[in-house]
Amino acid sequence: MVSDYRIQGATGDWEVVIGLEVHAQVVSNAKLFSGAATAFGAEPNTQVSLVDAAMPGMLPVPNRECIRQAVRTGMAIDAQINKWSRFDRKNYFYADLPQGYQISQLYHPLVGEGQITVLLDEKDEASAKTIGIERIHVEQDAGKLMHDQHPTMSYVDLNRSGVALMEIVSKPDMRSPAEAGAYLRKLRAILRYVGSCDGNMEEGSMRADVNVSVRKPGEEFGTRTETKNVNSVRFVMAVIEHEARRQVDLIEEGGQVAQETRLYDPDKNVTRTLRSKEDAHDYRYFPDPDLLPLELEDSFLEECRASLPELPDAKRKRFEALGITAYNASVLTAEVETARWFDSLLDAGAEPKQAANWVVAELFGALNRLGKSIEDSPVSATHAAELLGLVADGTISGSIAKTVFEKMIESGDGASAIVEREGLKQTSDTGAIDAEIDKILAANADKVAEYKGGKQQLFGFFVGQTMKAMQGKANPGVVNERLRAKLD
Amino acid sequence: MSVNADQVRHVAKLARIAMSDAEVEAMVPEFNNILGWVEQLGEVDTDGVEPLTAVIDNHLRLRNDVVNDGDCRDAVLKNAPDAQHGFFAVPKVIE
Amino acid sequence: MGELNIKTIAQLRDGFRAGEFSAREIAEEFNAAVEAGRALNVYTVETPENALAAADAADQARQSSDLKPLSGIPLGIKDLFATEGVDSTSGSNILKGFKPPYESTVSGKLKAAGAGMLGKLNMDEFAMGSSNETSAYGPVISPWKRNDGSNAALTPGGSSGGSSAAVAAGMAPGVTGTDTGGSIRQPAAFTGITGIKPTYGRCSRWGIVAFASSLDQAGPMARDVRDCAILLENMCGFDPKDATSLDLPVPQWEAGLSSDLKGKKVGIPVEYRIDGVPEEIDALWDKGVEWLRDAGAEPVKISLPHTKYALPTYYIIAPAEASSNLARYDGVRYGLRESPEGGNLDAMYAATRSAGFGAEVKRRIMIGTYVLSAGFYDAYFTKAQKVRTLIKRDFAQAFGECDFILTPTAPSAAFGLNEKMSDPLAMYLNDVFAVPASLAGLPAMSVPGGLDSQGLPLGLHLIGRELDEQGILNAALAIEERAGFTHRAEKWW
Numbered sequence A: 001m002v003s004d005y006r007i008q009g010a011t012g013d014w015e016v017v018i019g020l021e022v023h024a025q026v027v028s029n030a031k032l033f034s035g036a037a038t039a040f041g042a043e044p045n046t047q048v049s050l051v052d053a054a055m056p057g058m059l060p061v062p063n064r065e066c067i068r069q070a071v072r073t074g075m076a077i078d079a080q081i082n083k084w085s086r087f088d089r090k091n092y093f094y095a096d097l098p099q100g101y102q103i104s105q106l107y108h109p110l111v112g113e114g115q116i117t118v119l120l121d122e123k124d125e126a127s128a129k130t131i132g133i134e135r136i137h138v139e140q141d142a143g144k145l146m147h148d149q150h151p152t153m154s155y156v157d158l159n160r161s162g163v164a165l166m167e168i169v170s171k172p173d174m175r176s177p178a179e180a181g182a183y184l185r186k187l188r189a190i191l192r193y194v195g196s197c198d199g200n201m202e203e204g205s206m207r208a209d210v211n212v213s214v215r216k217p218g219e220e221f222g223t224r225t226e227t228k229n230v231n232s233v234r235f236v237m238a239v240i241e242h243e244a245r246r247q248v249d250l251i252e253e254g255g256q257v258a259q260e261t262r263l264y265d266p267d268k269n270v271t272r273t274l275r276s277k278e279d280a281h282d283y284r285y286f287p288d289p290d291l292l293p294l295e296l297e298d299s300f301l302e303e304c305r306a307s308l309p310e311l312p313d314a315k316r317k318r319f320e321a322l323g324i325t326a327y328n329a330s331v332l333t334a335e336v337e338t339a340r341w342f343d344s345l346l347d348a349g350a351e352p353k354q355a356a357n358w359v360v361a362e363l364f365g366a367l368n369r370l371g372k373s374i375e376d377s378p379v380s381a382t383h384a385a386e387l388l389g390l391v392a393d394g395t396i397s398g399s400i401a402k403t404v405f406e407k408m409i410e411s412g413d414g415a416s417a418i419v420e421r422e423g424l425k426q427t428s429d430t431g432a433i434d435a436e437i438d439k440i441l442a443a444n445a446d447k448v449a450e451y452k453g454g455k456q457q458l459f460g461f462f463v464g465q466t467m468k469a470m471q472g473k474a475n476p477g478v479v480n481e482r483l484r485a486k487l488d
Numbered sequence B: 001m002s003v004n005a006d007q008v009r010h011v012a013k014l015a016r017i018a019m020s021d022a023e024v025e026a027m028v029p030e031f032n033n034i035l036g037w038v039e040q041l042g043e044v045d046t047d048g049v050e051p052l053t054a055v056i057d058n059h060l061r062l063r064n065d066v067v068n069d070g071d072c073r074d075a076v077l078k079n080a081p082d083a084q085h086g087f088f089a090v091p092k093v094i095e
Numbered sequence C: 001m002g003e004l005n006i007k008t009i010a011q012l013r014d015g016f017r018a019g020e021f022s023a024r025e026i027a028e029e030f031n032a033a034v035e036a037g038r039a040l041n042v043y044t045v046e047t048p049e050n051a052l053a054a055a056d057a058a059d060q061a062r063q064s065s066d067l068k069p070l071s072g073i074p075l076g077i078k079d080l081f082a083t084e085g086v087d088s089t090s091g092s093n094i095l096k097g098f099k100p101p102y103e104s105t106v107s108g109k110l111k112a113a114g115a116g117m118l119g120k121l122n123m124d125e126f127a128m129g130s131s132n133e134t135s136a137y138g139p140v141i142s143p144w145k146r147n148d149g150s151n152a153a154l155t156p157g158g159s160s161g162g163s164s165a166a167v168a169a170g171m172a173p174g175v176t177g178t179d180t181g182g183s184i185r186q187p188a189a190f191t192g193i194t195g196i197k198p199t200y201g202r203c204s205r206w207g208i209v210a211f212a213s214s215l216d217q218a219g220p221m222a223r224d225v226r227d228c229a230i231l232l233e234n235m236c237g238f239d240p241k242d243a244t245s246l247d248l249p250v251p252q253w254e255a256g257l258s259s260d261l262k263g264k265k266v267g268i269p270v271e272y273r274i275d276g277v278p279e280e281i282d283a284l285w286d287k288g289v290e291w292l293r294d295a296g297a298e299p300v301k302i303s304l305p306h307t308k309y310a311l312p313t314y315y316i317i318a319p320a321e322a323s324s325n326l327a328r329y330d331g332v333r334y335g336l337r338e339s340p341e342g343g344n345l346d347a348m349y350a351a352t353r354s355a356g357f358g359a360e361v362k363r364r365i366m367i368g369t370y371v372l373s374a375g376f377y378d379a380y381f382t383k384a385q386k387v388r389t390l391i392k393r394d395f396a397q398a399f400g401e402c403d404f405i406l407t408p409t410a411p412s413a414a415f416g417l418n419e420k421m422s423d424p425l426a427m428y429l430n431d432v433f434a435v436p437a438s439l440a441g442l443p444a445m446s447v448p449g450g451l452d453s454q455g456l457p458l459g460l461h462l463i464g465r466e467l468d469e470q471g472i473l474n475a476a477l478a479i480e481e482r483a484g485f486t487h488r489a490e491k492w493w
Ligand SMILES: [Mg+2]
Pocket: A021, A209
């Protein structure tokens, strides 16, 4: 699908070209090269080993789980896994970088080319677009600097120093802020399905470097800028819009885009120069002599593959095949927790199509009201399946189901127990129904006459009145049947 | 290849070593001497030769994902020229 | 008593075990020798109490028959090794006052084997030098003097110059050294002692301050071959904290010592006969061949065609790695900090590193930074790593024709202090024979062969196959038995 997103300039329409480098924190107990913990929010410098602080003579030893998670992530995006890779040092000085270099992978990354397919419109398969992935490499995170604690000093906390990151580098395949947003959301979903990154952008578990350039459609790529460390989908989209506009204006005024690194200021919604190419770093990458080449065995790769869960695309297709609408399937698979919860609902025997409708309409509504996420839904999947079962087998009506659901939320009890206790069972007892119908017909003789005179739409009125009289517990099928027998 | 004073200054900047003009001037010929000498490697035919990656045939071992280190702030900060409130302190960095 | 400090480790160990003297007597005598030898500037830190504590533990252990391999033996530890709570400064101002809260694996193993520590040994700053003159603590003075009555102060070699001088002057029976491009072997040769660099990966590098990670190896220096075997056994072994550590059992090198070389072939590389090397050295080399033949080995001519390129290769790779390894000395977390008034972070880095590093270290960081920088990386660093592949291949081919290789250790005997400091290239040439084995990660050692006409020691150099430390220890033993090198520096200090 070709994007028609254009920036209108004085000289005509411009196309924006976007590539994203996403840093995703790998889920692991210990750091990439040391045994220090990775948990978020610890006291400063309490999760720092002598290795992370780059004490003299300290050496890195890689954490298998971090490699494993990166490989699994690569497999999840159909990427080439490089059985031979290597760590390189990226040399630069900064107070948050104790070694004076970051251990990363430039020349031989762990994961090569792959791709991610995004849907620009959740209801429309035809809106699918494939975004190429250039590579995924594994590297260390830096520490953190605090600038507001002291008038003349910055404070250094190394808790993050050495935490494993995957840098996921896309090809410059995106052409609109919406595409970039869809890509990021999809990437985040995949990472969370795989379990290799928690995708928590507020805690910095995922952040993006946004590469933007503009060109007249069909022409060569323009000079790009890189806006660093953007930490939400919304901000990434804002950066692209702002940066594309800025570049178009600049070029049309006769200027030239400088290849530079920029920073995004969310408060002012602008990007500004961090450093230009002239004073760019010369990172002097070279193979880290403390680490031998990383060679992966087939058994390791097999385990990585075998441990992959069903991924969002496959899950969505399976749901659709069960008769679930494209929209519902898309909503149900967007977040791994929802998908897992829904799968356990199906496992508990719920009918897929109804279950999907119920989750999207009823459960989401209730969770929204309660301000709860699906993992701490007060109604378990087993209980929900029970509720849907009672509707399906005619034990309760759809409207009683809503009442039962409310009571389930309040009490945490099972659906059957509530129906039993509160006497909400639907009745098909024709005697009781007939008695009520007779009363209603007698009390509304005028309407009966109108109906018989051809005002067919009054049938609904009689159904409603009967159901009301039966406190919703009458089987609607039986009510219909008895009413027709008496009226027609 | 040979370097001039500006290039030496650039390298010194990359390496974060303050050098006076006199030091830079003195280093230029030394630098060129050493570079000229190592450039004899140009005589060696290395077509098709892979750069050495491991001195001794050995595989990279991987560690298990176990937290068995860290939580030693005192040791980490013990030798710091300036430690404040559990942090290393450095001259203010303005982004 | 009064003679303990010139005994070998084996003699001290056996005499102590037999009850001829106590560990405390040994420690006290060495402590006294250390104190008496301060003029040589061998030790940067003296730790007599540590040596005594280990000695007392050894004396106790002897009573309860609970002896460890090195019980009763005090050692000197090169300042490049981190020693817990004791200044570990790598001979540099930038680490002045640094007391690591950790102990290097190798020194820790020696201590766990019962050894005490006499102190930390002076060295070239960050092990960069061949004369111990780049140390922030000033040069070590060799105990040796020329026999011409000139009284000139000589170098004990470098970078393990404090280590070599300590053994030669009876200020330690054995010491640790490290060897990146000859820093164990050349100083051993200059001071008439024995030193071995094992195969890369045998000794853990954890806790040893890194100079050039792909080359650095620790090893022992001692009076004789047996002592080297004893110490080496207690220094080597797999360390999960070093990703380049070899996961192999440590052979019993002492028990395996044998000077019977029947069936062995000793390779004589034609390329090691180079212009400008004194005839005496070539003559000693020839003598070495004869001694090995006498022990049963058959000499064969071999070729190591890329020998000539080893030094330039080394002087690209080692500075490149060093420029990165030494980036951590930035004044933030430990060591020296120089903060110019009102200066920013970069100014602090530049001032700290300018004040903290000496001239040779700066020179190498600069060269290393340059050869890795944009546009030059392939021409220098990649090229050097390719030539390194060829050098390694040369050895592999040679070892198809011989079991070990004999060469001189250094192209000259010890030179005078200040003689070569003004000419870096002349200094670098000192390691011309030592560097190829370093680039190939091979075990290599120096054993004394004789004295030159000025009365200064000369060493013979043995290079072995990967992991064949036993092969070169045995060949060195054969030379030792035949050379009859019993010369000692006459005590003048
Ligand atoms: Mg980036």
